[in-house]
Amino acid sequence: MDFLSEHQPEILPGNRQLPPTQGVIEAPHGTTIVAVTFPGGVVLAGDRRATMGNVIAQRDIEKVFPADEYSAVGIAGTAGLAVEMVKLFQLELEHFEKVEGAQLSLEGKANRLSTMIRSNLGMAMQGLAVVPLFAGYDVDRGKGRIFSYDVTGGRSEEHNYAATGSGSIFARGAMKKLFRDDLSEAEATTLVVQALYDAADDDSATGGPDVARRIYPIITVITDDGFRRLTETEASEIARSILERRLEQPDGPRAALL
Amino acid sequence: MSTPFYVSPQQAMADRAEYARKGIARGRSLVVLQFADGIVFVGENPSRALHKFSEIYDRIGFAAAGKYNEYENLRIGGVRYADLRGYTYDRDDVTARGLANVYAQTLGTIFSSAAEKPYEVELVVAEVGETPEGDQIYRLPHDGSIVDEHGSVAVGGNAEQISSYLDQRHQEGMTLAEALKLAVQALSRDTNGSEREIPAERLEVAVLDRTRPQKRKFKRISGRQLSRLLDAGAAGGDAEGASEDAE
Numbered sequence: 001m002d003f004l005s006e007h008q009p010e011i012l013p014g015n016r017q018l019p020p021t022q023g024v025i026e027a028p029h030g031t032t033i034v035a036v037t038f039p040g041g042v043v044l045a046g047d048r049r050a051t052m053g054n055v056i057a058q059r060d061i062e063k064v065f066p067a068d069e070y071s072a073v074g075i076a077g078t079a080g081l082a083v084e085m086v087k088l089f090q091l092e093l094e095h096f097e098k099v100e101g102a103q104l105s106l107e108g109k110a111n112r113l114s115t116m117i118r119s120n121l122g123m124a125m126q127g128l129a130v131v132p133l134f135a136g137y138d139v140d141r142g143k144g145r146i147f148s149y150d151v152t153g154g155r156s157e158e159h160n161y162a163a164t165g166s167g168s169i170f171a172r173g174a175m176k177k178l179f180r181d182d183l184s185e186a187e188a189t190t191l192v193v194q195a196l197y198d199a200a201d202d203d204s205a206t207g208g209p210d211v212a213r214r215i216y217p218i219i220t221v222i223t224d225d226g227f228r229r230l231t232e233t234e235a236s237e238i239a240r241s242i243l244e245r246r247l248e249q250p251d252g253p254r255a256a257l258l
Numbered sequence: 259m260s261t262p263f264y265v266s267p268q269q270a271m272a273d274r275a276e277y278a279r280k281g282i283a284r285g286r287s288l289v290v291l292q293f294a295d296g297i298v299f300v301g302e303n304p305s306r307a308l309h310k311f312s313e314i315y316d317r318i319g320f321a322a323a324g325k326y327n328e329y330e331n332l333r334i335g336g337v338r339y340a341d342l343r344g345y346t347y348d349r350d351d352v353t354a355r356g357l358a359n360v361y362a363q364t365l366g367t368i369f370s371s372a373a374e375k376p377y378e379v380e381l382v383v384a385e386v387g388e389t390p391e392g393d394q395i396y397r398l399p400h401d402g403s404i405v406d407e408h409g410s411v412a413v414g415g416n417a418e419q420i421s422s423y424l425d426q427r428h429q430e431g432m433t434l435a436e437a438l439k440l441a442v443q444a445l446s447r448d449t450n451g452s453e454r455e456i457p458a459e460r461l462e463v464a465v466l467d468r469t470r471p472q473k474r475k476f477k478r479i480s481g482r483q484l485s486r487l488l489d490a491g492a493a494g495g496d497a498e499g500a501s502e503d504a505e
Contacts, residue, residue, distance in 0.1 A: 004345075098312070098341075
């Protein structure tokens with residue numbers, strides 16, 4: 001953003017003046033994003049639905065993006081603004097890396113995103129909020145980390161798991177019961193899809209796996225080897241195995257009582 | 259009262275060109291070669307921190323010989339141009355040709371402006387395509403001209419001799435190890451024809467590899483990976499020699 005504000009400030013999203021409006025502006029909103037850490041990395045996933053009021057605006061929106069080689073960002077909130085924010089964020093990380101010859105630290109990246117969200121505060125107050133979830137592999141510490149944000153740009157590091165968006169309360173509940181310290185990568189990817197399923201179960205704005213149209217959640221894994229997005233086949237396998245189990249147990253796996 | 263001496267424009271330009279050429283010749287040479295899977299940059303560089311090669315954009319790499327502060331300035335300008343273009347339009351709209359034009363304009367303006375000293379740099383801008391036919395290599399001398407190169411190019415002190423050596427031996431479809439071996443051979447020839455050994459830790463190597471799954475195709479090769487490639491090149495050369503003997 002420093003680079004853009006010096007060289008072409010007029011294309012920065014934060015610099016735009018909004019005309020005064022009455023009430024809330026209707027625009028597509030993205031919904032649920034979840035993240036979970038496992039030894040050796042972190043998984044970030046999102047459902048595919050965008051809603052505008054009570055209408056499903058898009059069934060197959062993509063809300064999880066790689067920020068750079070070792071981090072990814074998932075977005076909830078106004079889709080148009082969020083996508084632009086991610087594009088700018090990616091640009092900035094890449095530009096820094098190329099000019100300086102070194103990557104920003106994970107904390108540095110998280111702080112940068114915080115400033116960008118804060119610059120959107122004016123829009124957020126008119127109902128066009130963007131609330132991302134940032135996850136990355138910290139090369140210095142050798143582990144996956146998650147950062148969550150609020151509309152004012154407040155940043156907090158989350159341990160083990162986190163969720164954002166309208167279905168996040170339900171997703172967080174599911175993850176709380178399913179999370180363990182020793183998850184494998186495959187278990188972690190299954191866990192996030194379970195959480196998204198539960199979110200879609202109780203939140204109308206979150207989309208579940210759509211077998212008929214072959215629309216499955218976007219699942220990304222970040223480890224030592226960098227960012228990887230699961231292919232559609234891999235995602236469909238996870239979703240289908242969960243669906244099959246849910247035919248017998250509609251509420252999903254049961255946790256022990258004590 | 260002394261009046262300034264009259265210097266003809268031809269003479270002034272020739273002097274400036276001479277000045278720039280001498281500055282560039284002081285630096286070590288570097289070579290850029292096409293190989294089967296992309297483009298490789300090889301140069302002798304004792305410094306770990308000051309790079310001669312760097313990434314400009316997804317498929318575009320940059321190499322420079324001459325004065326560090328001057329080409330670093332141009333490099334950052336190039337990264338800025340590419341990033342801005344990619345953000346405003348699309349990543350595919352950033353091309354080596356566009357970038358080479360910008361560099362040519364900059365270098366040309368500086369070269370012919372009387373107020374500034376000419377830049378003592380020679381640049382190479384390379385873009386790797388989907389296929390070897392799509393590869394583009396542009397050489398930009400100090401005066402702002404653009405030369406479209408194919409196969410191999412050398413810039414820096416001993417460039418002419420190295421290019422003729424490369425032109426004779428470079429083939430299409432070489433493997434990375436073969437191309438690297440040829441590049442090192444070319445660089446180890448001194449002006450007087452004698453050869454010297456360049457140790458692996460003094461080599462700076464980078465590739466634009468079209469087979470890389472990521473969008474960004476630029477990658478530095480160093481340490482163990484480099485020595486493995488150098489060994490493979492040496493072994494491959496021996497094996498070729500052996501098979502020729504057998505025939």
